[in-house]
Amino acid sequence: MIEIENVRKSFGSLEVLKGIDLTVNKGEVLTIIGGSGSGKSTLLTCINGLEPINSGRIVVDGTEVHAKSTDLNKLRRKLGIVFQQWNAFPHLTVLENVMLAPRKVLGLSKAEAEAIAVKQLTHVGLADKLGVYPSRLSGGQQQRMAIARALAMSPDYMLFDEVTSALDPQLVGEVLDTLRMLASEGMTMICVTHEMKFAREVSDRVAFFSKGVMAEIGVPQQIFEAPRNPETAAFVKLTQA
Amino acid sequence: MFSYTFQWKQAFARLPVMLEGAVVTIEIALLSMLIGIALAVLLTGFRLSGNRVLSGIAATWVEIARNTPALFQIYMAHFGLGSFGLHLSPYTSLLLGITFNNAGYLAENFRGALKAIPDTQTRAARSLGMTPVRAFGHVVLPQMLRIAFLPMTNQMVWAILMTSLGITVGMNTDLYGVTQDLNALTFRTFELFALAAVIFYLITKTVQIGARLVAARLFRY
Numbered sequence: 001m002i003e004i005e006n007v008r009k010s011f012g013s014l015e016v017l018k019g020i021d022l023t024v025n026k027g028e029v030l031t032i033i034g035g036s037g038s039g040k041s042t043l044l045t046c047i048n049g050l051e052p053i054n055s056g057r058i059v060v061d062g063t064e065v066h067a068k069s070t071d072l073n074k075l076r077r078k079l080g081i082v083f084q085q086w087n088a089f090p091h092l093t094v095l096e097n098v099m100l101a102p103r104k105v106l107g108l109s110k111a112e113a114e115a116i117a118v119k120q121l122t123h124v125g126l127a128d129k130l131g132v133y134p135s136r137l138s139g140g141q142q143q144r145m146a147i148a149r150a151l152a153m154s155p156d157y158m159l160f161d162e163v164t165s166a167l168d169p170q171l172v173g174e175v176l177d178t179l180r181m182l183a184s185e186g187m188t189m190i191c192v193t194h195e196m197k198f199a200r201e202v203s204d205r206v207a208f209f210s211k212g213v214m215a216e217i218g219v220p221q222q223i224f225e226a227p228r229n230p231e232t233a234a235f236v237k238l239t240q241a
Numbered sequence: 242m243f244s245y246t247f248q249w250k251q252a253f254a255r256l257p258v259m260l261e262g263a264v265v266t267i268e269i270a271l272l273s274m275l276i277g278i279a280l281a282v283l284l285t286g287f288r289l290s291g292n293r294v295l296s297g298i299a300a301t302w303v304e305i306a307r308n309t310p311a312l313f314q315i316y317m318a319h320f321g322l323g324s325f326g327l328h329l330s331p332y333t334s335l336l337l338g339i340t341f342n343n344a345g346y347l348a349e350n351f352r353g354a355l356k357a358i359p360d361t362q363t364r365a366a367r368s369l370g371m372t373p374v375r376a377f378g379h380v381v382l383p384q385m386l387r388i389a390f391l392p393m394t395n396q397m398v399w400a401i402l403m404t405s406l407g408i409t410v411g412m413n414t415d416l417y418g419v420t421q422d423l424n425a426l427t428f429r430t431f432e433l434f435a436l437a438a439v440i441f442y443l444i445t446k447t448v449q450i451g452a453r454l455v456a457a458r459l460f461r462y
């Protein structure tokens with residue numbers, strides 16, 4: 001369970017998160033939608049401790065992320081994250097990309113790490129690209145590789161930050177299919193996305209962010225068909241136009 | 242004007258001595274590169290440290306190394322330090338001067354190379370649970386080395402050529418110094434220096450070709 005309690009976060013004098021309260025349960029798929037600059041990415045990077053917060057707390061399975069005593073490197077094994085772009089390590093082959101953290105972080109042997117990497121790469125449909133360098137992959141393949149790399153650490157949660165928005169339209173589908181597959185397997189996921197159709201289809205709940213505030217949260221049908229907050233209504237209308 | 246008659250035999254007779262000089266030249270260049278790389282890493286760390294004193298020291302070093310003649314740098318290592326009572330042998334002064342120059346140029350190259358690697362690479366590595374040191378060692382450093390590899394090769398070539406400046410501080414065991422001494426002895430100026438030039442050329446070419454082979458093996462992406 002991820003518990004976010006009254007989290008505030010500023011960059012300099014700019015307050016980007018203005019008191020976020022949110023709980024994500026095991027097995028749940030939560031998508032976050034909202035305008036540019038509303039703080040969606042910032043929230044994800046706060047959840048896995050890549051960014052500090054100013055007040056409030058984030059608790060992952062009982063561990064407070066920003067507590068001084070927390071071993072963030074250990075905590076991050078539970079939290080896979082895939083960013084919008086530049087995820088691939090260009091100097092490593094696809095297989096090596098996925099093997100790196102299991103070997104260096106989990107301390108697995110080469111054979112063990114390779115077995116896991118091959119399994120995850122097969123899972124995302126890249127079994128035929130093991131020895132290839134990322135520069136030879138399409139954007140969609142690179143994103144699927146990044147997903148496999150995160151999965152190789154056997155995380156309990158996956159955070160996705162607009163993983164399709166840097167892709168050519170024809171490559172979006174294959175990545176969304178991978179996310180759908182993970183959702184159907186019961187992975188706990190927080191997906192920041194601009195893909196409204198996808199959000200509607202796979203989410204248990206959808207949260208709408210606006211200017212650092214979570215303006216509304218609810219089941220997809222409610223958010224998309226009967227938004228209570230006028231800003232949500234305006235945003236939904238805009239994205240469906 | 243054309244009364245000079247070539248006597249190549251005399252020059253070739255000196256080849257073994259000159260090759261011994263070439264070994265010293267290569268030795269100085271190699272040492273100056275190894276120490277220079279270590280110092281450049283340190284200077285790069287200084288510049289990124291955010292500490293004003295440290296980054297000031299590093300910036301000054303880089304500025305002087307890159308914007309004054311190498312001859313001046315070697316001269317200062319010998320006569321400059323000498324006037325403060327620190328008397329270094331020609332060998333040490335030459336090594337010090339070239340190392341100073343290498344470190345300055347390489348520090349600038351390393352900084353540029355680091356800048357070319359997006360922050361997101363470190364983020365991605367950290368998000369997989371890697372410590373800052375691991376993330377640097379496994380993700381940033383290998384990419385940085387690739388970018389800095391060609392400049393490092395060029396600097397090695399420069400270091401070899403810079404050894405010729407040693408004669409200004411009395412160096413006479415390197416390739417250029419040996420040639421100069423032989424010239425004073427035999428007056429076969431053209432032949433000797435032509436031969437020295439060919440040896441310099443062969444050394445630097447070997448470095449360049451070797452570097453290309455190494456790069457092709459190391460950087461396959």
Ligand SMILES: Nc1ncnc2c1ncn2[C@@H]1O[C@H](COP(=O)(O)OP(=O)(O)OP(=O)(O)O)[C@@H](O)[C@H]1O
Pocket residue numbers: 011016034035036037038039040041042043
């Ligand atoms: N490292 C940073 N330093 C300073 N300001 C930042 C930093 N990261 C984000 N911001 C600012 O914080 C605000 C929220 O950014 P964030 O990236 O979280 O928005 P977002 O909702 O993900 O937007 P988008 O849909 O465009 O990705 C923006 O105004 C952004 O400029």
Ligand SMILES: [Mg+2]
Pocket residue numbers: 040041042161162
């Ligand atoms: Mg964002």
